[in-house]
Amino acid sequence: MQINNSHKLHSGSLYWPTTLSHVPSYPALQGHITTEVAIIGGGITGALCAAVLARxxxxxxxxxxxxxxSGSTAANTGLLQFSNDKMLSELADKIGETDAVQFYGECRKALTRxxxxxxxxxxxxxxxxxxxLYCASTSSDVPRLFKEYSMLRKHGFPVEWGSPHNTGHHLPIRKPAALVTHGDAEINPIRFAHGLIAEAAHKGAHIYENTVVEGVQRMGDKFVITTDFGxxxxxxxxxxxxxxxxxxxSSRIKPILKRSYALVTPANSLPASWPYDCMMWETAxxxxxxxxxPDRRIIxxxxxEDQADPVSEANYLLNRTRLLLEELRGLFPDKQWEAEYAWCGxxxxxxxDLPFLGETSEQPGIFHALSCGGNGTVYSMIAxxxxxxxxxxxEQPMLALLSPERPPHPNSSAVNTI
Ligand SMILES: Cc1cc2nc3c(=O)[nH]c(=O)nc-3n(C[C@H](O)[C@H](O)[C@H](O)COP(=O)(O)OP(=O)(O)OC[C@H]3O[C@@H](n4cnc5c(N)ncnc54)[C@H](O)[C@@H]3O)c2cc1C
Structure with a gap:
């Protein structure tokens, strides 16, 4: 059986759209408009750019x-962390401790903003x-996690070490060890993007939906952005x-597209033993x-998976949803878990593991705001x-480090291609 895959950036049943009672709408562009900055893409990245420029x-x-x-942002599970998919200690091995610490520090500041x-x-x-709560998935990961804790602590990041039972949270899950970082956050990505766009529009930005950019051409010191009707x-x-x-x-500044899965349990299914203010991830x-x-669901x-397109077969999505439910069951064996929403994005x-932000010498005036990785929203704020x-x-503090033209680092294992 095929499932609805029309948008091509996600498939399955999404949760966030159900949290909007009213969806603000904007006209399609018809005719010509002149401006200073044209932002292409109305996801969280475009929305943050529009709001920050408008301000x-x-x-x-x-x-x-x-x-x-309605793109990847609708599939985003809304975790905002200063830690990234690449641990600080591992990033330091790749790009050097000074740059890695600066990058983590900027992510932390971006969270505050x-x-x-x-x-x-x-x-x-x-x-x-x-x-x-960042858990060691296996005992063999404990030394790696402790190294991470030591480096975060050395550089003044808010972190505590402990197995779950001595972190002060009395968490019920069984993992060999964990560290806890503070000052992270959760968000409703669709509501946030709509709020930012409404704020930008209120402050004078022009917003157009259902408007496809078909071409971008330089004409002297300007760009002409051709859309389907304007x-x-x-x-x-x-x-x-x-x-x-x-x-x-160029292939170097093309993100490697992957897909991921998510589910949302029914309201009030969060076990009483789990503190509402704690998110969890692991070293695997x-x-x-x-x-x-807030209504005590788990997301x-x-x-x-190394696939660009979201899954199109319902049975495959069902299988992945079952595996995610099994993971939950492994952590909280006393509960019968079920998914009210499940999707792939x-x-x-x-x-x-760094975003591509900034201009290239080949196409000055075009700002790449490509927020790669599971921490994309934080990178979008930096962008x-x-x-x-x-x-x-x-001043742009991390211009060279995040430049789309940065040389591939000698320790990077792959080239960015789709
Ligand atoms: C399952 C899943 C979970 C995730 N969880 C997290 C998380 O917890 N935290 C986090 O920070 N990130 C997470 N991410 C990553 C996250 O989705 C991205 O960081 C972020 O939401 C992407 O936003 P964006 O604006 O860059 O892209 P998008 O939301 O995809 O926005 C791009 C927009 O451009 C539009 N567009 C495309 N082509 C054109 C064109 N030619 N003309 C005009 N418009 C065009 C598209 O319709 C789309 O709306 C997750 C992703 C997935 C799939």
Whole structure:
């Protein structure tokens, strides 16, 4: 049996759209419009860029081929962490301790700024500060995890060491060891994206839905962005989506597309023994993870696969959902687990686990905002502020480290291709 796969970035039954009682809508672009910045893509990355530019008084137009927050953002499980898929200690081995610590530090600062933004927009974004329990999946991972704890601690990140029973949370799960990071957060990604876009529109940004960018062409010192029924003339373009016709993307700055699975349990299924303020993930790759919701659901995910397209067979999705439920059962054996929603979604990765942010010398004026990896939202915040700082001529702290033109690091194992 085939399942609904029309959007191509996710399939199955999504949870977040059910949390919106009213979905704001925006017109399609018809005719010409001139602006300073054209943002292509209305997911969380485009939404953060639009809001940050609008707050700085920089004129912008955002175009989305479908509806706002209907792409990978709708499949996002909404965990925001300063720790990344690549542990700090492993990133340090790859790119050097100084750069790795700076990157982790910027992710932590980006989390604080996400909190500020979510707090300031007049919209319930589901943003809640949380701690993360990072578990050793097996006993053999314990030394690696302890090394991570030591390095995080050495550089002043808020972390505690302990097996789950002595972290102070009295957690019921059985894992050989764990560390706890503080100052992470959870969010409702669709509500957040809609809140940001509404804020940007309120401050003067022009938002267009159902508007497909068909080409980007340089004309003198401007860009002409051709859409299905209109045209944008802009001084700068933001690429907030993997592929845009007319934007050159060498294989090195193409995200490696993968797919991942997630499920949501019914309301009030969270065991009383699990603290509401704690998210969980682990050292295995791909990792299993979960977070909670205010109505005491569990959102669990994992089982990443090296496939770009979301799964199209219902039986396959069902099988993956069962495996995620088994993971939950392994942690909380006393409960009968079931999934009310289950989906598969596409996300991008890079070979060195860093996002591609900034311009290239080949196409100056085109800002790549490619937030790779499971921590994409935090990277999107960094992207939006780098973009604003670039336009205002302010400092961009991680320009070289995150540049789309950075040389492949000698310790990187793969080249980015799809
Ligand atoms: C199952 C799953 C769980 C995840 N969990 C997390 C998590 O917990 N935390 C986290 O930070 N990240 C998570 N991610 C990653 C996350 O999805 C991304 O970081 C982020 O939501 C991607 O947002 P985006 O705006 O970059 O892309 P998208 O949301 O895909 O937005 C791009 C938009 O561009 C539009 N578009 C495409 N082509 C055109 C065109 N030609 N013209 C105009 N518009 C166009 C698309 O319709 C789309 O809406 C997860 C991903 C998956 C799949």
């Amino acid at each position: 700085a008084g920089i004129p912008a137009v955002l175009v989305e081929s479908q509806r706002v927050a 996400l909190y500020k933004l979510a707090d300031e927009i007049p919209y319930d974004t589901g943003f809640h500060v949380r701690s993360s 045209e944008i003339i802009a001084s700068r373009v933001v690429r907030a989506v993997s592929d845009v016709p007319g934007i050159e993307s 790759r791909p990792y299993f993870y979960f977070r909670t919701t 669990a995910g994992g089982m990443d 596409t996300f991008g990765e890079s070979s060195d 939006a502020e780098m973009l604003r700082n670039r336009i205002l001529g302010l």
